[in-house]
Amino acid sequence: MKRRVPLTRRAVGVLIAAGVCLIFARGIGSPELLAAAGLLVALVAASFGAVYLERPSLRVDRITRPDLVAVGGRISVEVTIAETSALPHVHTEWKDRVPAGLAGSAEGTLPSTGVAGIGSRRRTAEYTVTALRRGEHELGPLGLTVSDPFGLVVRRRDVGGTHAVVVLPEVVALPEIPALTASRDGSTRPSSLHVGAGEDDIIARPYLPGDAIRRLHWRASAHHGELMVRQEEQRNDPEATVLLDTAAAHWAWPDDDPSYLPAFEQAVSLAASITAHLVDADYRVNLVGAGTEELSREISARSASGGLRSSPVGDMGDALARGGQHLEEDDLDAALLDLALLRPSVQPNRFLDLSPVIAARRSQPVIAILGDVEEGDLGELTAVAHLSPLPVALLPAGARRRSIELLESAGWRCHVGERGASFQALWSGTSGPATTTLAPQSVGRGGRGGQGGRRGAGGAYVRR
Numbered sequence: 001m002k003r004r005v006p007l008t009r010r011a012v013g014v015l016i017a018a019g020v021c022l023i024f025a026r027g028i029g030s031p032e033l034l035a036a037a038g039l040l041v042a043l044v045a046a047s048f049g050a051v052y053l054e055r056p057s058l059r060v061d062r063i064t065r066p067d068l069v070a071v072g073g074r075i076s077v078e079v080t081i082a083e084t085s086a087l088p089h090v091h092t093e094w095k096d097r098v099p100a101g102l103a104g105s106a107e108g109t110l111p112s113t114g115v116a117g118i119g120s121r122r123r124t125a126e127y128t129v130t131a132l133r134r135g136e137h138e139l140g141p142l143g144l145t146v147s148d149p150f151g152l153v154v155r156r157r158d159v160g161g162t163h164a165v166v167v168l169p170e171v172v173a174l175p176e177i178p179a180l181t182a183s184r185d186g187s188t189r190p191s192s193l194h195v196g197a198g199e200d201d202i203i204a205r206p207y208l209p210g211d212a213i214r215r216l217h218w219r220a221s222a223h224h225g226e227l228m229v230r231q232e233e234q235r236n237d238p239e240a241t242v243l244l245d246t247a248a249a250h251w252a253w254p255d256d257d258p259s260y261l262p263a264f265e266q267a268v269s270l271a272a273s274i275t276a277h278l279v280d281a282d283y284r285v286n287l288v289g290a291g292t293e294e295l296s297r298e299i300s301a302r303s304a305s306g307g308l309r310s311s312p313v314g315d316m317g318d319a320l321a322r323g324g325q326h327l328e329e330d331d332l333d334a335a336l337l338d339l340a341l342l343r344p345s346v347q348p349n350r351f352l353d354l355s356p357v358i359a360a361r362r363s364q365p366v367i368a369i370l371g372d373v374e375e376g377d378l379g380e381l382t383a384v385a386h387l388s389p390l391p392v393a394l395l396p397a398g399a400r401r402r403s404i405e406l407l408e409s410a411g412w413r414c415h416v417g418e419r420g421a422s423f424q425a426l427w428s429g430t431s432g433p434a435t436t437t438l439a440p441q442s443v444g445r446g447g448r449g450g451q452g453g454r455r456g457a458g459g460a461y462v463r464r
Contacts, residue, residue, distance in 0.1 A: 006048065011152035014040050047148035051155045057084040060142050060160025068337070069131050071170040071269070075102070079125045079142060081110070081159075093145040094125055101137040101167060104129030131167040134265065134340045138162040168340045169265075169272040174427045180240070180281065180365060180390070204228035212282070239364040240278050241286040241357065241388075244271045248344035250371025251396075263396055264344050267369050270394065270423055272339050274367055277427075279332050286364075287335055289342060290351055351379035358387040365390035367430075368412070372399050378406060385411030392430050 007015075018040035025033035059082040069075050079096060096106035106127045129139075140162040147154045204220035207227035220228035244267065245251075251264035271287070278285045351373075358366055366388040368381070372395075385391040385407075393412040395404065397419045404414050417426045 006052070006153050006155060007044070008147070008152055008154060010150075011044050011047070014044055014152065018044075043150065044152055047150055047152040050148050051146060051153045058082070058144075058159045060140070062139060062163040064139075064163065064165055068166055068168055068333075070168045071131050071134055073131050073167075075129050075131060075165060077106070077127050077129065077139065077163075079127075081123050081125075081142070081144075083121055083123070091147045091151065092123075095143045095145075096127065097140055097143070098129055099137045099139070101131070101133035101135055102129040102139075102165065103132050106139075131165075133260070134167045134169045134268065135343075136341060137165045137167065139165055166337065166340050168336045169269040171276045171336070172269070172273040172423045174273055174277040174424060176281070177427070177430055180278070180283075204230060238282065239284045239286065241288060241364055241366045242271055242275050242278070243354075243357075243366065243368040244268070244287070244289050245351075245368070245370045245373065246289045246342065246345045247348065247371065247377075248346050249348065250373055250377075251344060261344055263371065267371065267396075268339055268342060270426075271369050272336055273423055274369075274427070275335060276332060285335075286357075287339075288357060290354075348377070350377050351381045354380040354384050355387070358384040364388065365392065368393045370395050370399070372396065373403050374400065375403050375406060378403060381412070382406055382410035394426060394430075 018037040021033045021037035021040070024030065025037060061080045061082070063078045063080075065076045065078075066073075077096070079094070081094075092110040094108060094110055098104060098106050104127060106129065108125055108127070110123045110125060140160055141158040142160045143156065143158050145154055145156045204217040204224075205228065206224075207216065207221075207229050211229045215229045217228045217230045246264075248258075248261060248264070251261045251267065252258070253261075253263060256262065275285050275287050366384075368391070370381075370393055373381075381393075391412045393407050393414045395414060395416050397417050399416055404416065408414050413430065415426060415429045
């Protein structure tokens with residue numbers, strides 16, 4: 001921040017008074033008035049030198065609480081300014097730069113240091129911002145306006161660097177879906193290891209990383225001196241694939257700012273909500289971004305060492321064919337973090353290489369969150385539906401009728417979000433029959449079914 005004239009109104013008044021004294025001193029020959037004029041000018045000059053000639057050492061540190069927050073959450077920011085100066089500053093105003101994805105007042109006045117503040121000192125300011133958009137946002141730099149003890153001269157400067165704040169997509173609680181419950185229960189079969197009907201007859205085995213805490217057998221653990229889990233059933237962990245369309249062209253409305261696509265933001269939030277819901281329902285979730293190598297990710301795979309890994313995926317088929325890459329409850333935070341940093345792809349997305357993704361786990365439900373996909377961009381979507389027992393496609397209001405018809409004829413259960421409907425309503429609809437009922441705006445300029453045209457009005461999933 002820069003100020004063309006560093007003098008305050010008070011300084012201008014002092015200089016005017018000095019000029020008047022000088023004029024009268026010359027007119028009446030008064031040495032006292034001449035001395036007064038010189039003193040006033042010297043005062044302004046000294047203040048200017050104190051503010052502009054001194055080069056104090058400044059360091060700005062920020063602490064944000066909490067470290068991660070979802071859209072709609074509040075972030076408390078503590079700014080600490082460490083300064084080493086040979087002169088006192090009586091008045092310092094500060095203003096932190098807040099990006100468009102955050103909202104809040106980040107300005108105020110730091111307490112005066114006075115003469116006692118000469119040397120090293122630390123001053124702290126606090127403010128609160130509200131998260132408006134997911135993603136990584138940069139706070140700073142900090143703008144300081146410093147004045148001399150007499151308030152005659154001001155200096156404005158930007159100090160310190162920036163501080164990254166990550167906003168996670170909003171996660172909405174979703175209702176239980178009977179079809180998914182049946183799929184989950186169907187993957188569990190009784191074990192042949194039962195040796196009796198009572199709890200004492202249940203065979204236990206040592207605890208392994210990834211075993212659910214609720215399966216711990218406390219009596220056996222106390223007997224063996226190590227954690228043991230129940231072996232009363234052999235459970236094939238249910239799996240599900242969540243496929244997110246990341247192509248910017250499929251989510252762009254005519255009047256949208258290319259740097260921010262509201263429909264895509266809602267789709268990311270829906271993907272996060274569905275993923276969290278499935279993980280909470282004991283599913284192992286494969287979360288896949290269908291797009292280019294730069295932005296398509298298989299999120300939160302667990303490496304052999306037990307750590308978390310988020311790897312870019314160019315060829316989704318090769319990536320998932322390697323196996324062992326799932327999203328589990330411990331990985332959910334990492335998945336949300338990756339979704340927070342996901343950007344829409346500017347490259348065309350034709351949904352190629354999907355067959356290996358779905359065929360690798362034929363018995364799992366597949367939930368595809370799609371944008372306004374053109375008929376020619378459906379790619380392998382129409383060919384892989386038969387590989388899943390429950391292929392569900394969720395589309396925004398305004399999606400092309402012809403594309404939906406092709407998806408349904410291929411076996412996808414398509415559900416189109418209505419304008420004003422909540423995520424919960426759209427998700428609940430997956431338990432019922434598929435529907436292709438669209439709003440009138442969904443018919444494009446290209447003729448029947450909206451082929452060859454874009455939407456005439458915006459529409460997408462709506463949170464609440």
